[in-house]
Amino acid sequence: MQLISLPASPFAARARIAVRAKGLDVEIVPPPSGWPHDRRFRDISPTGRVPVLILDDGVAVWESAVILELLEELFPQARPLLPAGVLERARTRQLVRVADLYLMPPMVALATPQSPTENRRLLDQLADALAMLDDLLEDGPYAVGGSLSHADCAIAPALLAARVTGGRFGIDPIEALPRVEAYARAVIRDEHVVEALLEMEEGIRRLVPRR
Ligand SMILES: N[C@@H](CCC(=O)N[C@@H](CS)C(=O)NCC(=O)O)C(=O)O
Known part of the structure; x- marks a missing residue:
């Protein structure tokens, strides 16, 4: 998996904390040159924003809160970041x-x-x-x-x-x-x-x- 992230972004920081705490094999990469207007980037992130999670089959998931929820569901064996109650x-x-x-x-x-x-x-x-x-x-x-x-x-x-x-x-x-x-x-x-x-x-x- 890849996480398209910018170091300064609080939304991307949210996703970086989650992937590391869960111990997931995720490569953290910067947005492509031409971001945020680049057409190919808009194809995977319609808002033009980071973070974006690229799954191993190429599916792109955007919106940090959704990325975090998805990681809980995709990796139930990893450290949970939602409480049990x-x-x-x-x-x-x-x-x-x-x-x-x-x-x-x-x-x-x-x-x-x-x-x-x-x-x-x-x-x-x-x-x-x-x-x-x-x-x-x-x-x-x-x-x-x-x-x-x-x-x-x-x-x-x-x-x-x-x-x-x-x-x-x-x-x-x-x-x-x-x-x-x-x-x-x-x-x-x-x-x-x-x-x-x-x-x-x-x-x-x-x-x-x-x-
Ligand atoms: N609601 C989005 C917000 C993401 C967001 O605003 N990211 C900013 C960086 S902090 C961005 O990519 N801005 C680029 C732009 O607006 O052109 C999320 O939670 O992922």
Whole structure:
């Protein structure tokens, strides 16, 4: 299998954490030159986005949350990244939805130039999403159920992205949120999380060269 991934992408980091934690034989490769508009890439990823998982028979699967769910189903013998309890599984999926629907959208919008008013509105949206997350996280190194799950794959990269986004506006959007802060510090003790986050940091440094 191949995972088309960009180091800086929080969505691709989510998939990298999962494939490594599950111990799967997956080659991690960059998108082809000409990405994201390249016609052949659009044939396998209609949104033009990464990550994309290419299965051994050539089938391409896109959307990070779907890739993670598929890996659970394709490799039931590998380390599970969904908890055993039904309600804990629901909470895990809820946190992935929180990342996708509330945390990431304002950050994606803030990545392109906006008016000062729009920047403020999007930063407020991000602050609201982080405050909600502060109420949802469990105490402990992992988001749900005491072990690595899809929730951590989604939330840990999103929090690094939040810090980087806030930093561009001179704020740390996490520091005043005790659970989120404690979680961000604790979850990097996981070897697969820290590996993906270090790759993200390095990828972001390359995208935004220091002056
Ligand atoms: N909902 C998608 C989002 C993926 C996404 O936005 N990827 C970004 C990188 S962080 C991308 O490929 N952007 C390229 C573009 O928008 O042209 C997922 O979860 O996989």
